[in-house]
Structures are given as structure tokens and as C-alpha cells.
Amino acid sequence: MGGTDIERLIALLARLPGLGPRSARRAALALLRQPQARMLPLAQAMEQAARSVRTCSSCGNLDTRDPCTICTDPGRDAGMVCVVETVGDLWALERAGVHRGVYQVLGGTLSALSGMGPDDLNVAPLLARIAQGGVHEVILALGATVDGATTAHWLQDRLAGSAVAVSRVGQGVPMGGALDVLDDGTLAAALMARRPA
Amino acid sequence: MGGTDIERLIALLARLPGLGPRSARRAALALLRQPQARMLPLAQAMEQAARSVRTCSSCGNLDTRDPCTICTDPGRDAGMVCVVETVGDLWALERAGVHRGVYQVLGGTLSALSGMGPDDLNVAPLLARIAQGGVHEVILALGATVDGATTAHWLQDRLAGSAVAVSRVGQGVPMGGALDVLDDGTLAAALMARRPA
Ligand SMILES: [Zn+2]
Ligand SMILES: [Zn+2]
Numbered sequence: 001m002g003g004t005d006i007e008r009l010i011a012l013l014a015r016l017p018g019l020g021p022r023s024a025r026r027a028a029l030a031l032l033r034q035p036q037a038r039m040l041p042l043a044q045a046m047e048q049a050a051r052s053v054r055t056c057s058s059c060g061n062l063d064t065r066d067p068c069t070i071c072t073d074p075g076r077d078a079g080m081v082c083v084v085e086t087v088g089d090l091w092a093l094e095r096a097g098v099h100r101g102v103y104q105v106l107g108g109t110l111s112a113l114s115g116m117g118p119d120d121l122n123v124a125p126l127l128a129r130i131a132q133g134g135v136h137e138v139i140l141a142l143g144a145t146v147d148g149a150t151t152a153h154w155l156q157d158r159l160a161g162s163a164v165a166v167s168r169v170g171q172g173v174p175m176g177g178a179l180d181v182l183d184d185g186t187l188a189a190a191l192m193a194r195r196p197a
Numbered sequence: 198m199g200g201t202d203i204e205r206l207i208a209l210l211a212r213l214p215g216l217g218p219r220s221a222r223r224a225a226l227a228l229l230r231q232p233q234a235r236m237l238p239l240a241q242a243m244e245q246a247a248r249s250v251r252t253c254s255s256c257g258n259l260d261t262r263d264p265c266t267i268c269t270d271p272g273r274d275a276g277m278v279c280v281v282e283t284v285g286d287l288w289a290l291e292r293a294g295v296h297r298g299v300y301q302v303l304g305g306t307l308s309a310l311s312g313m314g315p316d317d318l319n320v321a322p323l324l325a326r327i328a329q330g331g332v333h334e335v336i337l338a339l340g341a342t343v344d345g346a347t348t349a350h351w352l353q354d355r356l357a358g359s360a361v362a363v364s365r366v367g368q369g370v371p372m373g374g375a376l377d378v379l380d381d382g383t384l385a386a387a388l389m390a391r392r393p394a
Contacts, residue, residue, distance in 0.1 A: 050240065
């Protein structure tokens with residue numbers, strides 16, 4: 001396949017989600033045909049992003065700043081927190097442009113199968129913000145799976161003693177890393193149709 | 198979407214063949230989650246490949262050496278030349294492991310629509326090798342399209358005066374950048390079933 005450097009490039013590309021061996025070869029070919037115009041700019045964008053990416057210590061978003069652009073946006077309602085499983089879910093909601101508050105990215109759900117317990121969820125910053133009285137609404141946008149429902153119930157229990165209103169987005173919507181497949185209108189409708197949990 | 202560095206990375210990934218905006222975001226997220234373990238190694242593999250890639254001056258293959266590994270392999274029959282449209286076709290035939298000779302990558306076909314004429318095809322090295330008497334068989338593995346057929350006929354005309362046997366791979370096989378979608382057995386059968394042109 002033309003040298004170990006090229007084989008290594010194909011192997012690394014093939015590990016990306018959504019790229020199998022075949023599409024990895026096709027992508028590698030496209031890059032190899034234009035090393036200066038296409039491959040080097042992509043390589044440099046990756047190095048730049050790898051150097052600059054931070055996990056927001058407040059919400060768990062990935063950004064080049066910590067706290068992230070969303071958490072520091074004065075135009076957002078910091079008292080309305082949408083709880084999602086993944087950064088991909090957060091990005092999907094941001095593309096839809098329907099949530100005017102901030103987020104909490106759990107980084108997963110409670111899961112007996114994969115051994116994820118409460119300590120493995122990124123939930124402490126949310127609880128701290130609530131304890132400080134800075135939160136008036138928590139919107140749970142978790143997956144409509146057993147693990148998503150378990151996590152939602154656990155969070156409701158944790159928040160039961162506080163004065164925070166807890167709501168859940170409309171059911172039947174695939175959440176939990178799968179928000180990405182929804183069009184913006186459906187996402188907007190799901191968020192509008194949230195109901196008290 | 199978390200900083201211009203991240204947006205730029207997603208935009209560049211989305212330009213790769215086979216990656217739409219959605220899969221580009223998913224790939225970017227996977228890389229951003231592991232900047233040291235995944236993103237930097239891929240960036241470095243790209244820079245390394247961009248620095249080392251060469252177009253073989255003999256056959257048109259992409260490799261880290263010129264002439265390429267195939268052209269310089271003493272175990273191959275340099276007198277049996279398989280003519281393909283793209284490097285992707287060459288790679289597909291190599292994966293199938295059925296061609297024991299060398300290649301000529303035209304880089305396209307004659308095409309009135311896209312204005313590709315004889316001078317735009319990488320065919321001079323093949324003609325030179327034939328003029329030197331070093332070739333006994335030319336196998337045309339071109340696309341079963343109008344342009345592929347036109348190119349095959351034009352090449353046959355060019356070789357008509359020589360003592361070279363010209364054959365074509367079995368018809369009905371999608372060639373021309375599309376060999377990639379065939380399993381190895383089908384590719385092998387197509388090459389075995391070549392007939393005199
Ligand atoms: Zn944040
Ligand atoms: Zn070569």
C-alpha cells in the first residue's frame with residue numbers, strides 16, 4: 001500500500017468513528033494527493049486543537065477556554081442547567097439553538113453493566129452550583145434507555161431536597177449520544193415539550 | 198461548538214471523502230477526548246506522510262519511494278503492465294494480490310466532458326518502456342464506462358504497432374476508482390478472465 005508511513009496513516013484514520021478501512025483508504029488517498037494543500041493544514045489543525053482543548057471545569061464541555069464559552073456567556077441564564085450525557089449531545093442542542101441556559105455534561109450514565117457509579121459521573125459542579133443557590137431549573141436531557149432513566153431518577157432524588165425545578169425533555173426522543181441524529185426542529189420541540197420530572 | 202480551533206478542525210475533517218458534517222463532528226469529538234493518545238499521533242502521521250509521499254515517476258503510484266516499492270520489486274514481472282485509472286484501483290488490486298506484474302496509473306480517462314485529452318493521461322512512461330522492448334503484456338483494467346471504453350480503445354490504437362499483447366479484464370466489473378468496492382475474489386476472477394482486446 002505504498003510505504004509504512006502511508007499504512008500507518010490509513011490504520012490511524014480507520015480507527016476514527018464512522019470511518020471503516022475502506023473510507024479510511026479513500027480519505028488517505030485524497031490527503032496524499034494534495035499533501036501541501038490538504039494534509040498539512042489538517043495535521044496542523046489537529047496539533048493546534050490538541051494543544052488548546054480543555055475540559056470545562058464547570059460544565060464538562062470541550063472548548064479552548066476553561067470555563068468554556070457557554071459558561072462565561074453573560075447572555076445565558078446560568079440558573080437554567082440542561083443535563084446531558086455527552087459533549088456530542090451538548091453540541092447538538094447548541095446547533096439547534098434552543099437552550100438559553102448552561103449545561104452539565106455527565107460523561108455517561110449510571111450503568112451496572114459498564115460499572116459506572118455515581119462517583120464516575122461529572123455531577124459535583126452542578127451540585128455545588130445548586131448548593132450556592134445559583135440554579136432555579138434543571139432540565140434532564142438523558143437517553144430514553146434503562147440507564148438514562150436510572151440516572152434521571154437518581155438525579156431527581158439528589159435534587160429532591162432543593163428548591164430547584166426539575167424537568168425532563170419529551171420522551172420518545174433518542175438522547176444519550178444520539179441527539180446528533182435529530183434535526184434541529186425535533187430537538188427544539190423536545191426541549192419545549194419538557195415536563196416536570 | 199467550542200472555540201474556533203475546534204470549528205476549524207471539524208470543517209477540515211468534513212471535507213474528507215466519506216465524512217459528512219455529522220461524522221466529522223463525531224470524529225473530532227473522539228480526537229478531542231484523547232488529544233495526547235489519539236489526536237497528536239494522527240497529526241504526526243499526517244505530517245510524516247505529507248513529507249515522505251512521492252508520486253512514482255515510473256508508474257504513478259503514491260509511495261514513500263520513487264520508483265515505488267512495486268516498480269523496484271525484483272519478484273515482479275516488469276513486462277506485464279496493468280493499466281488502471283487511479284491509485285485507489287492499484288491499491289485494490291494489490292490487496293487482492295492477484296497481479297504479479299507492475300502498473301501504470303493513468304490518473305483519469307479521456308473525457309470530453311471534463312476536457313481530459315491524451316496529454317493529460319500519465320501514459321508516457323508506459324510508452325517509453327514499450328519502445329525499449331521491456332513489455333510483453335498490457336492488461337487494461339479501466340472503468341466499464343463510455344470514457345473508460347474510449348480510453349481503452351485509444352490505448353489499443355497506440356499499441357497496435359507494437360508486439361505487446363493487449364488484454365482487458367472481464368466486463369461487468371465496476372472499474373475506474375470503483376475497484377475498491379469489490380471483494381478480493383471478484384477482483385481475482387476479473388483479472389483471470391481477461392481477454393484479448
Ligand atoms: Zn462550561
Ligand atoms: Zn511505481
